[in-house]
Amino acid sequence: MSHNNFINEMYLAIDARDTNKLVSYMTDDAKFIFANIPPVEGKSNISGFLDGFFKSIKAISHNEIESWNAGEVWFVTGKVTYTRHDDSILQVPFGVILKMRDSLIKDYQIFVDASELYK
Numbered sequence: 001m002s003h004n005n006f007i008n009e010m011y012l013a014i015d016a017r018d019t020n021k022l023v024s025y026m027t028d029d030a031k032f033i034f035a036n037i038p039p040v041e042g043k044s045n046i047s048g049f050l051d052g053f054f055k056s057i058k059a060i061s062h063n064e065i066e067s068w069n070a071g072e073v074w075f076v077t078g079k080v081t082y083t084r085h086d087d088s089i090l091q092v093p094f095g096v097i098l099k100m101r102d103s104l105i106k107d108y109q110i111f112v113d114a115s116e117l118y119k
Contacts (some may be wrong), residue, residue, distance in 0.1 A: 017029045019050045028043050035115075096110050
């Protein structure tokens, strides 16, 4: 799968809140960091974290996505829109660094200010 197709498919899975599909893009020993939350390591732990996160919001969508890669390090930027369960919305810019191994994500770091999400 090409770099662009991988990124597009990954964000379709995220926006569908499809944990299983999203973790299928990761190595078994992947590390996942969301904003300033401590790292989560291993597919099963990441899956549990994502299930909880996706249940805590009503919807999520990404747009204005741009991506670049330098070998096995991929960079993604864009805007993310979170819809809370009360239908209020938070839209913020994000940046992501993906470190790849064998065409899968081994290190997934999301840089986003989600501090207003649960207020």
